[in-house]
Amino acid sequence: MSIAIITRGKDLIPWVNALKAKRPTLDLRIYPDDTNREEIEFALAWNHPLGAFRKYPNLKCIASMGAGVDHILKDPDLPEAAIITRVTDQNLARDMAEFTVALVMNHVRGLSFYKRQEHKHLWKPKPYLNSSDITIGVMGIGVLGSYVATQLNILGFKVSGWARTTKEIEHIDVYVGQEELDAFLGTANILICLLPLTKETINILNKQTFRKLPEGAFIINVARGEHLVERDLIDFIDVGHLSGASLDVFREEPLPQNHPFWEHPYINITPHIASITNPATAVSQILENYDRLRNNEPLIGAVSLTKGY
Ligand code: OXD
Numbered sequence: 001m002s003i004a005i006i007t008r009g010k011d012l013i014p015w016v017n018a019l020k021a022k023r024p025t026l027d028l029r030i031y032p033d034d035t036n037r038e039e040i041e042f043a044l045a046w047n048h049p050l051g052a053f054r055k056y057p058n059l060k061c062i063a064s065m066g067a068g069v070d071h072i073l074k075d076p077d078l079p080e081a082a083i084i085t086r087v088t089d090q091n092l093a094r095d096m097a098e099f100t101v102a103l104v105m106n107h108v109r110g111l112s113f114y115k116r117q118e119h120k121h122l123w124k125p126k127p128y129l130n131s132s133d134i135t136i137g138v139m140g141i142g143v144l145g146s147y148v149a150t151q152l153n154i155l156g157f158k159v160s161g162w163a164r165t166t167k168e169i170e171h172i173d174v175y176v177g178q179e180e181l182d183a184f185l186g187t188a189n190i191l192i193c194l195l196p197l198t199k200e201t202i203n204i205l206n207k208q209t210f211r212k213l214p215e216g217a218f219i220i221n222v223a224r225g226e227h228l229v230e231r232d233l234i235d236f237i238d239v240g241h242l243s244g245a246s247l248d249v250f251r252e253e254p255l256p257q258n259h260p261f262w263e264h265p266y267i268n269i270t271p272h273i274a275s276i277t278n279p280a281t282a283v284s285q286i287l288e289n290y291d292r293l294r295n296n297e298p299l300i301g302a303v304s305l306t307k308g309y
Helices: 013-022 090-108 111-119 143-154 178-187 207-212 230-238 279-294
Strands: 002-007 027-030 040-046 061-064 083-085 135-139 158-163 173-176 190-193 217-221 242-247 267-269
Touching (some): 013 027, 135 178, 173 178, 178 207, 207 230, 230 242, 230 267
Parallel strands (some): 002 027, 002 040, 135 158, 217 242
8 A cells, every 4th residue: 555645835855754764665655746546545635736636546545634624625526435534643732732822821911912012112011810710712622622721721711612512521611502602602701713614613703703702802713714704803803892813824824915914903923833733743643544544444533524524
C-alpha cells in the first residue's frame, strides 16, 4: 500500500520528513506529480483541488491533515466508499486551550484596553471582574471544546457548553440542541466558537445569536470564518451590545488588506494560529490508521458524513 498527499499550498516538507522518519519504507506520492493512482487506497488531504479524489479509483480512506474536515466534505465529488478521518491528537486540544485561555485573560484583564491607553500615554486603571463572576459559553464541546471548557473551569470561570447531543463533562453545564440555545446564550459573558463547520452551524454567529447574549459579551472565534456573519459582528460591537471580539479564522484567509476588521479598535486578529497540527505527532495517528485500514480495523477519528464532523 502507498499513501498519496493531495493538498494545495501546504508546506509538505515537515509532513514528508515526519512520515519517513516514522516509516522509512513508506511509498509516498505527491499529487499532482504522481502516477499509477489506482494503487492508492489511503490519501492525506488539506485544501485539495476539488474533484481530485476521483482520480484515485480505489481510495478507501481520506485523512485530513488537521482537526477540521470541512475542506474535504465541501467536495461534491467525494468517493462514496472512502472513510474520512480527522486528526484527534491531544496536542491540538492542549494548544487550543492555551490559546483560548490567553484570549480570555487578555479580555478579562483588559490588556487590549491598556494597549490602546498606552498609545495615548494614559494612566487610568479600571476595575475588573474576577473569573468566578464570569460565565464562558463554549459552543461545540467535542475533543477540543470539552478540553478548553475544563481548562477554563480550572481557572475559576463558570463554564457552560452547547452541543448537539447530551454530554457529561464534570463541572460544565451542558445545553443541548436548538431548544436550549437561548438559555445557553443568555448567560455567556464570553462566547467561544469551537463548532465544526456544517450546514447547521454555518453563519451561526449572527445578529440573532448576538442579541441573546448579555450586554457587553465578548466573542472568540477559533473555529471557522464561515461561522461568523462579519457585518453583524461589527454592527453589534459598534452599538455597544458586544464589547469586542478575538478572531483567529476568517471567511477569506489571509484576511484581505482592505478588510474593516484590521482597523477595528475592538477586534483582535490572529492569522489562524490557535492550534496548528504538528506533523511530528499527528503522523502517529495517520500511520496507525494506515495499518488499521490494511487490517480491516476501525479507524481513529472517523467522521460521520451525516453529522459532518
Ligand atoms: C484544523 C485547523 O482544522 O488548523 O486543524 O483549522
